[in-house]
Amino acid sequence: MIRLLLFAALIGTASTSAAETVTVLHPVRAGMSLDSGDLGFLDQDAADAFADPRDVIGLEARVNLFPGRPIRTRDVGLPTVVTRNAVVPLVYRRAGLTITLEGRALQRAGEGEPVRVMNLSSRNTVTGIATAAGAVVVN
Structure with missing residues (x-):
């Protein structure tokens, strides 16, 4: 289940368990930059996935990203x-x-x-x- 969280709330309470990964809240096309309004948590543990949304902000999607799927390190890169x-x-x-x-x-x-x-x-x-x-x- 996806918990909708705003990044502003995450800065003060960046308490994520090992079983949570970062996901997008809406579909994001390849080539788009990610910001705090695009990100939420997924109650799922995934190898090679981001646990902290601050690590994803400002990066560019290299592939299409979909809600309910973890954002993996190979899915995003520098602008x-x-x-x-x-x-x-x-x-x-x-x-x-x-x-x-x-x-x-x-x-x-x-x-x-x-x-x-x-x-x-x-x-x-x-x-x-x-x-x-x-x-x-x-x-």
Whole structure:
């Protein structure tokens, strides 16, 4: 059974038992950010699921989320700064030299996450780290 709780109440009384996991109160589409009004508790213990709603606020749903199902760590991630198929600055840094080219992102990524990018000049695929500005840095 889902207990409807507002996050404001949770901050003061974050007393969850080991058998409670965080769920959404309404369907949330992939790509949407989660806030306190989206979250509640599910009286169920699930492996790899969140127990504290404060750990989920501000994250982005990577898959569609439904009420009555626990939110697992693989279901959410950092907000997207690089989207799949977007043309992004590809920055190579080596020994004080910086080269910036264009690349096509082959997957989505949040800030600080690894992302595969195809160099549009050479057609080679490299892996770099997404920055907050939407660039990908390869060292």
